[in-house]
Amino acid sequence: xxxxxxxxxxxxxxxxxxxxxxxxxxxxxxxxxxxxxxxxxxxxxxxxxxxxxxxxxxxxxxxxxxxxxxxxxxxxxxxxxxxxxxxxxxxxxxxxxxxxxxxxxxxxxxxxxxxxxxxxxxxxxxxxxxxxxxxxxxxxxxxxxxxxxxxxxxxxxxxxxxxxxxxxxxxxxxxxxxxxxxxxxxxxxxxxxxxxxxxxxxxxxxxxxxxxxxxxxxxxxxxxxxxxxxxxxxxxxxxxxxxxxxxxxxxxxxxxxxxxxxxxxxxxxxxxxxxxxxxxxxxxxxxxxxxxxxxxxxxxxxxxxxx
Numbered sequence: 277x278x279x280x281x282x283x284x285x286x287x288x289x290x291x292x293x294x295x296x297x298x299x300x301x302x303x304x305x306x307x308x309x310x311x312x313x314x315x316x317x318x319x320x321x322x323x324x325x326x327x328x329x330x331x332x333x334x335x336x337x338x339x340x341x342x343x344x345x346x347x348x349x350x351x352x353x354x355x356x357x358x359x360x361x362x363x364x365x366x367x368x369x370x371x372x373x374x375x376x377x378x379x380x381x382x383x384x385x386x387x388x389x390x391x392x393x394x395x396x397x398x399x400x401x402x403x404x405x406x407x408x409x410x411x412x413x414x415x416x417x418x419x420x421x422x423x424x425x426x427x428x429x430x431x432x433x434x435x436x437x438x439x440x441x442x443x444x445x446x447x448x449x450x451x452x453x454x455x456x457x458x459x460x461x462x463x464x465x466x467x468x469x470x471x472x473x474x475x476x477x478x479x480x481x482x483x484x485x486x487x488x489x490x491x492x493x494x495x496x497x498x499x500x501x502x503x504x505x506x507x508x509x510x511x512x513x514x515x516x517x518x519x520x521x522x523x524x525x526x527x528x529x530x531x532x533x534x535x536x537x538x539x540x541x542x543x544x545x546x547x548x549x550x551x552x553x554x555x556x557x558x559x560x561x562x563x564x565x566x567x568x569x570x571x572x573x574x575x576x577x578x579x580x581x582x583x
Contacts, residue, residue: 331494
């Protein structure tokens with residue numbers, strides 16, 4: 277059975293999204309539990325929701341489920357994995373009778389009331405189908421049943437989507453996985469830039485472990501990629517990590533200080549990747565995992581902020 281690798285945030289999926297022999301890093305109890313749940317339910321999926329914070333690895337988990345299900349149902353053709361924004365998908369012409377494969381719907385928690393009702397009708401139509409050639413996965417950053425209790429989501433739809441529910445824990449709740457994850461990402465970053473692998477000093481490891489990682493794996497990857505570019509001699513030291521040093525400021529200023537640090541780190545990383553690509557914005561956007569328009573907007577935002 278394939279194992280699960282949540283060491284790769286979405287920014288890395290374009291490199292090895294078809295790699296089925298990844299090693300599962302689950303030193304933490306929460307990730308060990310998630311792997312056990314995923315391996316049990318994967319061969320029998322019809323509808324499932326993956327919940328978790330931004331950058332926690334929901335898409336990577338979806339592809340793991342897809343690989344297991346496809347291996348158990350290899351007789352089904354055609355097979356494919358389709359990832360799309362739930363709102364855009366519902367705006368397209370949907371014929372439940374022609375749907376097939378793995379459909380991964382991003383951010384169902386953002387659906388409007390009418391869109392929720394439309395998705396509910398689609399799922400009801402699928403109840404009449406006997407074929408196992410279709411699996412609907414949904415991702416949500418908020419617990420759908422909690423949204424339903426607060427009258428922000430249709431109760432019937434929430435119950436249908438969460439009959440099987442997998443919750444990806446945030447990085448701050450799986451500290452045992454942090455160093456192995458960092459080492460795995462460093463190998464992939466080195467392969468991307470065709471350089472020798474780099475290693476973390478004990479000081480760098482201590483800095484990684486003390487950071488709260490609000491951006492989860494996506495933030496970890498971005499921090500490490502920036503550190504690889506900043507470091508020398510194949511060693512990443514604590515000062516190479518673009519992370520704010522944790523101090524004890526006045527309570528009223530904590531939130532604004534974190535925002536300023538995050539903005540500065542993000543812009544610094546974008547400029548380094550842009551320089552590495554000799555100013556090629558399209559290539560830079562692809563490596564950052566964002567659209568070119570988003571890159572322009574971030575650069576313009578920083579310029580206006582500096583002015």
